[in-house]
Amino acid sequence: xxxxxxxxxxxxxxxxxxxxxxxxxxxxxxxxxxxxxxxxxxxxxxxxxxxxxxxxxxxxxxxxxxxxxxxxxxxxxxxxxxxxxxxxxxxxxxxxxxxxxxxxxxxxxxxxxxxxxxxxxxxxxxxxxxxxxxxxxxxxxxxxxxxxxxxxxxxxxxxxxxxxxxxxxxxxxxxxxxxxxxxxxxxxxxxxxxxxxxxxxxxxxxxxxxxxxxxxxxxxxxxxxxxxxxxxxxxxxxxxxxxxxxxxxxxxxxxxxxxxxxxxxxxxxxxxxxxxxxxxxxxxxxxxxxxxxxxxxxxxxxxxxxxxxxxxxxxxxxxxxxxxxxxxxxxxxxxxxxxxxxxxxxxxxxxxxxxxxxxxxxxxxxxxxxxxxxxxxxxxxxxxxxxxxxxxxxxxxxxxxxxxxxxxxxxxxxxxxxxxxxxxxxxxxxxxxxxxxxxxxxxxxxxxxxxxxxxxxxxxxxxxxxxxxxxxxxxxxxxxxxxxxxxxxxxxxxxxxxxxxxxxxxxxxxxxxxxxxxxxxxxxxxxxxxxxxxxxxxxxxxxxxxxxxxxxxxxxxxxxxxxxxxxxxxxxxxxxxxxxxxxxxxxxxxxxxxxxxxxxxxxxxxxxxxxxxxxxxxxxxxxxxxxxxxxxxxxxxxxxxxxxxxxxxxxx
Amino acid sequence: xxxxxxxxxxxxxxxxxxxxxxxxxxxxxxxxxxxxxxxxxxxxxxxxxxxxxxxxxxxxxxxxxxxxxxxxxxxxxxxxxxxxxxxxxxxxxxxxxxxxxxxxxxxxxxxxxxxxxxxxxxxxxxxxxxxxxxxxxxxxxxxxxxxxxxxxxxxxxxxxxxxxxxxxxxxxxxxxxxxxxxxxxxxxxxxxxxxxxxxxxxxxxxxxxxxxxxxxxxxxxxxxxxxxxxxxxxxxxxxxxxxxxxxxxxxxxxxxxxxxxxxxxxxxxxxxxxxxxxxxxxxxxxxxxxxxxxxxxxxxx
Numbered sequence: 001x002x003x004x005x006x007x008x009x010x011x012x013x014x015x016x017x018x019x020x021x022x023x024x025x026x027x028x029x030x031x032x033x034x035x036x037x038x039x040x041x042x043x044x045x046x047x048x049x050x051x052x053x054x055x056x057x058x059x060x061x062x063x064x065x066x067x068x069x070x071x072x073x074x075x076x077x078x079x080x081x082x083x084x085x086x087x088x089x090x091x092x093x094x095x096x097x098x099x100x101x102x103x104x105x106x107x108x109x110x111x112x113x114x115x116x117x118x119x120x121x122x123x124x125x126x127x128x129x130x131x132x133x134x135x136x137x138x139x140x141x142x143x144x145x146x147x148x149x150x151x152x153x154x155x156x157x158x159x160x161x162x163x164x165x166x167x168x169x170x171x172x173x174x175x176x177x178x179x180x181x182x183x184x185x186x187x188x189x190x191x192x193x194x195x196x197x198x199x200x201x202x203x204x205x206x207x208x209x210x211x212x213x214x215x216x217x218x219x220x221x222x223x224x225x226x227x228x229x230x231x232x233x234x235x236x237x238x239x240x241x242x243x244x245x246x247x248x249x250x251x252x253x254x255x256x257x258x259x260x261x262x263x264x265x266x267x268x269x270x271x272x273x274x275x276x277x278x279x280x281x282x283x284x285x286x287x288x289x290x291x292x293x294x295x296x297x298x299x300x301x302x303x304x305x306x307x308x309x310x311x312x313x314x315x316x317x318x319x320x321x322x323x324x325x326x327x328x329x330x331x332x333x334x335x336x337x338x339x340x341x342x343x344x345x346x347x348x349x350x351x352x353x354x355x356x357x358x359x360x361x362x363x364x365x366x367x368x369x370x371x372x373x374x375x376x377x378x379x380x381x382x383x384x385x386x387x388x389x390x391x392x393x394x395x396x397x398x399x400x401x402x403x404x405x406x407x408x409x410x411x412x413x414x415x416x417x418x419x420x421x422x423x424x425x426x427x428x429x430x431x432x433x434x435x436x437x438x439x440x441x442x443x444x445x446x447x448x449x450x451x452x453x454x455x456x457x458x459x460x461x462x463x464x465x466x467x468x469x470x471x472x473x474x475x476x477x478x479x480x481x482x483x484x485x486x487x488x489x490x491x492x493x494x495x496x497x498x499x500x501x502x503x504x505x506x507x508x509x510x511x512x513x514x515x516x517x518x519x520x521x522x523x524x525x526x527x528x529x530x531x532x533x534x535x536x537x538x539x540x541x542x543x544x545x546x547x548x549x550x551x552x553x554x555x556x557x558x559x560x561x562x563x564x565x566x567x568x569x570x571x572x573x574x575x576x577x578x579x580x581x582x583x584x585x586x587x588x589x590x591x592x593x594x595x596x597x598x599x600x601x602x603x604x605x606x607x608x609x610x611x612x613x614x615x616x617x618x619x620x621x622x623x624x625x626x627x628x629x630x631x632x633x634x635x636x637x638x639x640x641x642x643x644x645x646x647x648x649x650x651x652x
Numbered sequence: 653x654x655x656x657x658x659x660x661x662x663x664x665x666x667x668x669x670x671x672x673x674x675x676x677x678x679x680x681x682x683x684x685x686x687x688x689x690x691x692x693x694x695x696x697x698x699x700x701x702x703x704x705x706x707x708x709x710x711x712x713x714x715x716x717x718x719x720x721x722x723x724x725x726x727x728x729x730x731x732x733x734x735x736x737x738x739x740x741x742x743x744x745x746x747x748x749x750x751x752x753x754x755x756x757x758x759x760x761x762x763x764x765x766x767x768x769x770x771x772x773x774x775x776x777x778x779x780x781x782x783x784x785x786x787x788x789x790x791x792x793x794x795x796x797x798x799x800x801x802x803x804x805x806x807x808x809x810x811x812x813x814x815x816x817x818x819x820x821x822x823x824x825x826x827x828x829x830x831x832x833x834x835x836x837x838x839x840x841x842x843x844x845x846x847x848x849x850x851x852x853x854x855x856x857x858x859x860x861x862x863x864x865x866x867x868x869x870x871x872x873x874x875x876x877x878x879x880x881x882x883x884x885x886x887x888x889x890x891x892x893x894x895x896x897x898x899x900x901x902x903x904x905x906x907x908x909x910x911x912x913x914x915x916x917x918x919x920x921x922x923x924x925x926x927x928x929x930x931x932x933x934x935x936x937x938x939x940x941x942x943x944x945x946x947x948x949x950x951x952x953x
Contacts (some may be wrong), residue, residue, distance in 0.1 A: 018921040030660035101795040109662040132818035254673045258706030298704025309669035430825035432815045
């Protein structure tokens with residue numbers, strides 16, 4: 001921004017034909033976008049550059065910023081474009097943006113609302129806020145650093161909030177000598193991890209925000225780049241097809257009763273199209289009627305579509321009030337009081353399982369209990385975090401089950417932002433503490449939860465703690481994994497013997513005994529192995545719930561399955577022990593003669609030979625059986641249980 | 653087949669109407685702050701649309717400093733009739749007929765007759781939600797303000813402790829004595845306001861249009877002599893100039909700009925070709941960087 005002369009967009013047209021200019025601007029459309037990047041990626045600079053180059057900065061503002069640059073600027077007194085956007089005094093002094101700020105500018109094709117979101121990682125909450133209404137995300141990457149953890153985090157949050165369009169602005173190209181190779185490397189790196197995030201389009205832009213290259217105007221410094229400029233892309237990205245015009249949903253906001261002859265239902269069309277004559281059902285009451293008229297600003301119109309704010313009248317006097325939803329008969333949303341959702345927590349006071357909150361979804365405000373925190377999501381890699389989650393902290397995402405006091409009408413968020421989103425309000429402080437996106441329950445990852453919607457978990461008054469106190473020990477699972485013949489069973493039974501001798505209640509769950517009963521319907525395919533492990537984990541969890549120590553001895557060759565077992569049982573009660581015996585030694589031992597049969601081709605799938613064994617990366621304990629006796633191995637496990645406090649305070 | 657696209661202006665209208673209906677449905681005793689300015693005109697017109705064919709279900713409140721332009725007072729009465737709305741006018745009884753910008757200075761006058769008066773009025777009527785016509789593009793500290801801006805019992809705003817606001821789901825929960833300032837025009841820009849007004853039918857105060865008016869120049873600002881309370885300094889001679897106002901407030905505190913613009917089109921043309929931002933004409937903002945932020949923390953709109 002060395003050239004600070006003031007220019008006006010479309011100056012000639014404004015001067016010569018103001019009416020034509022205004023007509024153009026009256027019909028332009030609207031794009032909401034969000035910008036995200038790490039602290040020094042140049043985000044504020046880029047927004048400042050967009051505002052400046054699109055000539056949205058007045059001369060007096062420019063003068064004020066130039067003046068402020070000398071006091072607060074980080075550019076050594078030179079013009080600091082970031083100051084065009086950093087709003088609050090406190091932030092200006094700290095040199096960081098701490099809250100979502102909204103910026104406005106337009107060209108003659110589009111008006112843009114920019115949610116300017118801070119890059120600090122503790123401000124996930126702000127990003128989620130900005131992303132909730134955005135159509136497009138601009139993700140800034142510093143060309144010198146490439147794709148970093150925060151880039152991934154920001155992309156994941158955008159994906160979770162349902163943004164479909166991503167523009168990756170690779171900034172500070174000037175500092176890497178305008179290198180095409182650097183640009184391409186970053187592009188490839190980004191594409192490599194982003195593929196499963198469900199973005200419908202991703203575009204890459206090499207830019208230098210500070211000097212304006214390829215932001216609004218093409219740059220001579222980038223002869224190898226022949227794509228659009230960032231602004232041109234923002235003007236042309238097609239968002240019309242993102243809208244759901246199929247499922248008409250009309251959350252009733254306000255019942256209009258100006259006189260005895262008129263009864264209308266006001267609201268904003270959340271999705272779809274509604275016309276006079278449409279047969280509609282009111283939810284959750286399920287009463288039906290026909291749309292008599294559609295009114296906009298008091299005038300009758302033919303049809304209304306999202307996001308128009310209209311008033312509907314109905315043919316029949318059915319019972320409809322605020323919080324109800326109108327939908328076409330034959331295409332109604334889910335109605336229920338059990339909700340599965342991805343929740344982002346926005347308050348210092350963590351979300352607690354079992355606590356009651358107010359849930360605002362569409363126009364309903366209903367009390368609900370956070371009945372189950374199934375798992376947390378690691379937004380750095382979009383994986384489930386291991387272990388039982390009993391609270392959700394500020395800026396964490398978690399998969400939750402919420403039980404509402406009354407049924408509401410809803411759709412999955414990925415199909416309908418308007419009816420699939422909700423906010424969570426603390427009943428005491430009235431503060432918005434979280435936000436959620438409803439998940440379609442039939443998705444694959446739901447298999448960890450109950451399949452039937454009607455299974456409510458029965459909750460008695462006796463707690464796990466009570467049972468554990470009775471036994472003077474804690475329920476815990478020792479999970480032994482290793483190749484066939486590695487010595488798992490021998491060690492398992494030795495652990496059992498030692499614990500029992502010490503007066504502790506425990507039981508061995510062994511591959512062979514489980515497969516003869518509970519799991520006799522399962523074979524050895526990958527799917528069956530997974531189901532086998534799932535059932536065993538559930539049994540171990542029940543046993544642990546009674547205070548019993550379960551010693552599970554299974555080959556359990558897949559990391560994923562053991563991870564699932566850890567989640568089912570709860571990371572705090574789970575000890576993974578790798579019985580680390582080499583394949584050669586196992587085959588030499590061959591206690592059941594299985595290796596011989598495999599080599600003879602009699603067993604088709606056998607772990608370690610024809611099927612994979614994925615050794616644990618970081619088990620709680622690794623036992624090298626080739627140098628330790630079974631007794632020593634068992635002693636090591638028992639000692640570790642004791643260290644964990646599982647065995648109570650008594651002497652052994 | 654229909655394209656089912658809404659222009660940006662129609663989308664903004666829909667959003668504002670949605671917000672107003674939410675407030676009417678969820679609060680016990682909302683009020684619409686009415687400043688008589690052009691943004692207020694747009695806000696009021698949208699309210700009429702939101703509740704048509706019914707009446708606007710909440711009153712208007714004008715906090716009167718007694719120093720507005722005479723044109724504004726005339727306009728106020730006309731508008732209340734036109735929209736058939738309950739207009740409440742509040743003047744701080746402690747400052748009534750005593751406090752003024754000349755006798756007490758602009759800062760004290762604004763504090764007593766505007767900021768304090770507003771708080772008194774909200775307390776007096778027990779309003780739990782108050783619409784304001786502020787836009788986020790007006791001023792930097794407004795860029796971070798929510799659509800629903802929470803105020804404690806003392807009407808204070810805490811910029812560090814704002815409620816997150818996602819989708820179009822607004823949190824209306826307040827305890828007794830607390831309130832929410834609601835800004836349905838948050839996402840409108842100055843140009844959007846003019847584009848809306850240009851479609852006609854929505855009246856605005858004539859002071860927005862250029863006309864010959866008596867003014868004096870003080871500290872480089874053109875001030876209109878609107879009534880005989882204006883004390884001329886020694887050597888000051890009122891002159892007739894063709895001027896208009898970009899914003900409206902207390903007449904001794906509002907600078908006029910020389911202009912030829914007599915229609916909205918001409919105003920927009922002038923606005924786009926000028927190089928100073930809107931609030932420049934308001935004396936109140938130039939107290940120092942961050943001054944608006946300080947005032948807002950204290951309860952200023």
